[in-house]
Amino acid sequence: MKKDGKLYFEIDGKPCYAEEGQSIIDAATENGVFIPSLCHMEGVKPAGSCRICNVKVDGRNMTACTTPVEDGMIVENDIPELTELRKAIVETLFVSGNHHCPTCEKSGNCELQALAYRFQMLVPRFPYKFPEKGVNPRSDQIYHDRNRCILCKRCIRTVTKDGKHVFAYHGRGGEDLHVAIDEELASRLTDEEALEAMENCPVGAILKKERGFEVPIGERKYDHQPIGSEIEN
Amino acid sequence: MKGKISSIINKYNQDRGRLLDMLLDIQNEFSCIPHEAVGVLAEELDISEVNVEETVSFYHFFTREPAGKYAVYLNNSPVSFIYGRAEVAETFEKEVGVSFNEVTEDGLIGLWETADIGMNDQEPAAIINDTLFTELTRAKVKKIVRAMKEGKEIKEIAEDVAEAMYNRDGLRTMVKNNLHTKATVLFSEVELGKALKKAVGLSPEEIVEEIKDSNLRGRGGAGFPTGLKWDFCRRSKGERVFLICNADEGEPGTFKDRVIMTQLPEQLFESMAIAAHALEAQEGFVYLRYEYSYMKDYLEGVLQKMRDDNLLGKNILGKEGFDFDIRIQLGAGSYVCGAESALIESMEGKRGEPRNRPPFPVQRGYQDYPTVVNNVETLAKVAPIMIRGAEWFKSIGTKESAGTKLLSISGDCQEPGVYEMEWGMTIREMLEMVGAPDTQAVIVGGPSGVCIDPTHFGRSVAFEDLATGGSMILVGEQRDLLEEFILPFTNFFIEESCGSCTPCRDLTVILRDKLLKILNGNGSQKDIDELYEWGQMGKDANRCGLGQTSANPILTTIENFRNLYEERVQTDEDYVSTFDFEKAVADSCEAVGRVPNIPSH
Structure with missing residues (x-):
């Protein structure tokens, strides 16, 4: 099955090739197949936490970001059952936070919003909770808005140059868990680091201070093409 | 304070992997994790404060404010209410003078709730500091509170209120074992050291084969074949290999490991030594749930005696190079830590979040070395199997379920x-x-x-x-099955979710709210259907056993007790939130002589 030292596998019948040890999601991207995800990010250890990249491998659900490709693997991705599940997960995120797109700095660049459009979500099937979440504006560089946080763990898997975590989970469970920010460390971030933290966040929970709405409507990331179209061929 | 905290950190060689132990000691010392301690820990372990807090905030028995000189944790499992938990709680509040989740002004007594503590057979029960109080009554609570106000030692108070004390090698507790044997494998009077002697004469491969032959399967619930797990671990070939005994018995309604550990700890540890010989593991751990900390000293004593008898330690039973010892690692209150990979994370001093698999613990477990995690009951059965053989074990039970x-x-x-x-x-x-x-x-x-x-x-x-x-x-x-069991169990899963996986974290809350809507008489038939449909989503989508089963109380009662739901929903047609469009416009269509033009779905 192997070809030029690469592993052969299929996604929805499409022949694909992967490096040894490569995750299904990264290999899919290289082969022009979009597997949606909100927690996956290059350069950090996969978390498998948002569960949107669930694919079927031999009929079993596996997260594409944490599962390495094996030679001859048969992967199902774009099938109604999974699309429905992914859409439902996006909907739970919408009702479990407070996502008011029109006033959000990240609107148009937000991956949650973009996935909702891609899945043609109109109104979530679940009732809105409108929970009280709070904001933390106390650090000099970062404005932290928990209302928009989807707890994807991207920020908490990144570290500063000296290996310190600025963000971490706090608490546990469905009603208590949130991301906490180390205000002191956050204040010491350089402009570049703060900007990177903002860009890593798939939603508008981490914003760099003194910067807002820089990209006009019409030029934002997902204004013209749905998320994933940059990958698909 | 800084000095005390530093000396605790030094006791564990400033090893970040022992953060859980440091926090346990700090909580013990200050009856909370003071803010200053977080700073000192962060500084001396060279991590950020939010990293210390992420661990502190994960575990139920760590508190940020003093929990009280006497911290009363009253169990709130559904079964405890059958035995009068409500009046016991009320008496505590009345006698102490504060409500639950509060501490008296002088800091003497704090009242707290806690989920199933493994005492369902002798409820109502409470943990006060490190002492267990079972079969509580109004009268006993009055006596306990009076004694606490007088400043009596907690162990002394236990002696005063207990009807009888269980006594074994330094363990004195009012916890009863309530053991009944209808068949005997575990409790078959295994002579100490006999099984290990036999094992020492066998090669590791022979032991693994014997266990495979016996069809012993994991007793924690998942039922994975034990011999196969050992075999996988042996094939992983690590520089070091670890064996962990999972004594984090947290599933509400289980308390069997409690009985094994108080009655047969030697057999358990001897079995671990046999497993270690088979796995060529040098280090073993017992991950003991915090709720069972009352037996920690006793278990340590048993371990020491076994070291003295050369059943543990170096060159066990005279076999050159057979070194194995066991350390007891205390948990700090978290249900999900019963999942083997979460347990390993917790052992490493982190939040007990289950890991992604692959790799499995037998490939990369504790400190990334091959690790076998077995349940207490599974391990305790190894010694009898060694002595009496796989065939004997298989002759008991059914074809697929041996023993x-x-x-x-x-x-x-x-x-x-x-x-x-x-x-x-x-x-x-x-x-x-x-x-x-x-x-x-x-x-x-x-x-x-x-x-x-x-x-x-x-x-x-x-x-x-x-x-x-x-x-x-x-x-x-x-x-009332739904109100008294299914609702609290669903809340239990919400609280115990580590929160990583979206469906487990958020969907279970949505399900609970929907269940409440029905219980409060505001639901319709459609709500039952949706509850069932939505409940299915987490089954395949979540990572670990908790997330995959958190909807089970709801799902299996809709399957088997649908009438209980239907009794509570509104059947009035006006109450149904969906409607038949065609029927709704029928009259107006007729009036104007039109045929309804409704797109089909």
């Missing part, structure tokens, strides 16, 4: 307790055995298992039918 199983039976019955029985017993036989004639439902395997109605009572307890880790919660006809 015996310990059941923890509690709820509405005359004889709650731990029962060792052969696999294959039917639920009906079990109910007769414990005296439970009017049973409405049996929650098999605890909330993560299935809730069955009497039409299932002919089924048998075995891997091939009703597979279970052994929790059997009996619900009598007089109980």
Whole structure:
């Protein structure tokens, strides 16, 4: 099955090739197949936490970001059952936070919003909770808005140059868990680091201070093409 | 304060991997994790403060404010209410003068709630500091509170209120064992050291083969073949290999490991030594749930005696190079840590979040070395199998389920307790055995298992039918199953979710709210259907056993007790939120002579 030292596998019948040890999601991207995800990010250890990249491998659900490709693997991705599940997960995120797109700095660049459009979500099937979440504006560089946080763990898997975590989970469970920010460390971030933290966040929970709405409507990331179209061929 | 904290950190060689132990010591010392301690820990371990806090905030028994010189943790499991938990709680509040989740002004007594502490057979029960109080009554609570106000030692108070104390090698507790043996594998009078002597004469491969032959399967609930797990671990070939005994028995309604550890700790540790020989592991751990910390000193004593007898330590039983020792790692209050990879994370001093698999712990476990995690009951069966052989073990039980199983039976019955029985017993036989004639439902395997109605009572307890880790919660006809069991169990899963996976974290809350809508009389038929449909989503989508089963209390009661839901929903047509469009416009269409033009779905 192997070809030029690469592993052969299929996604929805499409022949694909992967490096040894490569995750299904990264290999899919290289082969022009979009597997949606909100927690996956290059350069950090996969978390498998948002569960949107669930694919079927031999009929079993596996997260594409944490599962390495094996030679001859048969992967199902774009099938109604999974699309429905992914859409439902996006909907739970919408009702479990407070996502008011029109006033959000990240609107148009937000991956949650973009996935909702891609899945043609109109109104979530679940009732809105409108929970009280709070904001933390106390650090000099970062404005932290928990209302928009989807707890994807991207920020908490990144570290500063000296290996310190600025963000971490706090608490546990469905009603208590949130991301906490180390205000002191956050204040010491350089402009570049703060900007990177903002860009890593798939939603508008981490914003760099003194910067807002820089990209006009019409030029934002997902204004013209749905998320994933940059990958698909 | 800084000095004290520093000396605790130094006690564990400033090893970040021992953060859990440091926090346990700090909580013990200050009856909370003071803000200053977080700073000192962060500085000396060279991590950020939010990293310390992420661990602190994960565990139930770490508090940020002083929990009280006497910290009373009263169990709130559904079964405790059957035995009068409500009036016990009320008496505590009245006598102490504060409500739950509060501490008296002088800081003397704090009242706290805690989920199932493994005492369902002797409720109501509470943990006060490191001492267990069981079968509480109004009168006992009054006595306890009075003694606490007088400043008496907690152990002394226990002596005063107990009707009897269980005594064994330095363990003195009012916790009863309530053990009944209907079949004997575990409790078959195994002579100490005999099994290990035999094992030492065998090669590791021979031991693994024997265990494979015996068909021993994991007793924690998942039922994975033990010999196969050992085999996988042996094939991983690490520089170091670890063996962990999972004593984080947290499934509501289970308390069997409590009984094994108080009654047969030597057999358990000897079995671990045999497993270590088979795995060529040098280090072993018992991950003991915090709720069982009352037996820690006792278990340490047993370990020391076994070291003295050369059953543990260096060159065990004179076999050159056979070195193995066991350390007890205390947990700090988290259900999900019973999942093997979460347990490993916790052992490393982190939040107990289950890991992504692959890699499996047998490939990369504790400190990334090959690690076998086995349940207490699974391990304790290794010694008898060694002595009497795989064939003997297989002759007990059913074809697919070899040997015996310990059941923890509690709820509405005359004889709650731990029962060792052969696999294959039917639920009906079990109910007769414990005296439970009017049973409405049996929650098999605890909330993560299935809730069955009497039409299932002919089924048998075995891997091939009703597979279970052994929790059997009996619900009598007089109980409100949904309100008194299903709702609190769903809340339990919400609180115990580590929060990583979206569906487990958020969807379970949505399900609970929908259940409440129905329980409050505001639901419709459609709500029942949606509840069932939505509940299915987490089954395949979540990473670990908790997330995959957190909807089980709801799902299995909709399957087996749908009438209980239907009784509570509104059937009035006006109450149904969907409507038949065609019917709704029929009159107006007729009036204007048009045919309804409705796109089909």
